[in-house]
Amino acid sequence: MKGLWQSLRNFFASSDTLAPSEAWLLQNLLDRLPPHLHPIAQAQFACYDRRHREVDGRAINFYRSSRAQSPFPLLAIPAESAPLIRITVAVVGEETPVHATLHAVAARVFSMNFNRPVMALSPDAMQVIKVNAAWKSDNHFTPNN
Numbered sequence: 613m614k615g616l617w618q619s620l621r622n623f624f625a626s627s628d629t630l631a632p633s634e635a636w637l638l639q640n641l642l643d644r645l646p647p648h649l650h651p652i653a654q655a656q657f658a659c660y661d662r663r664h665r666e667v668d669g670r671a672i673n674f675y676r677s678s679r680a681q682s683p684f685p686l687l688a689i690p691a692e693s694a695p696l697i698r699i700t701v702a703v704v705g706e707e708t709p710v711h712a713t714l715h716a717v718a719a720r721v722f723s724m725n726f727n728r729p730v731m732a733l734s735p736d737a738m739q740v741i742k743v744n745a746a747w748k749s750d751n752h753f754t755p756n757n
Contacts, residue, residue, distance in 0.1 A: 630663070634672060636735035638724055641697050641714040644743050649696060652685045653714075653721050659684045669729030673722060686719035693717040700742035703733055709741065
């Protein structure tokens with residue numbers, strides 16, 4: 613029974629570390645956020661201590677544990693959820709580019725989504741070729757001082 617409990621615990625654990633390619637994509641998404649969004653997103657990520665990779669490897673959700681409930685700045689967004697930024701990345705030796713999108717839900721950066729799994733890719737083989745900032749949101753995001 614102890615082995616089953618540990619297996620279930622590992623399955624539902626949210627402490628996945630980011631693969632080098634995922635960390636590279638996240639940093640590139642954050643670095644390309646509009647200036648009024650960047651500091652808020654950075655402050656939120658400084659508070660996050662948990663992440664959960666979806667089973668298919670195409671999304672990572674970010675959380676902070678219930679123990680870490682200190683306030684942090686929220687995004688003033690016009691909808692319950694919205695994409696913040698999307699980058700298109702060329703991968704050396706591959707025809708299909710990677711599309712990575714950073715999404716906000718309930719006024720916080722919540723997930724990073726990909727058009728395909730990216731864990732096995734090398735950051736050295738990737739190059740950003742296109743950036744779409746806050747499309748579908750009309751750039752109505754503002755800090756909520």
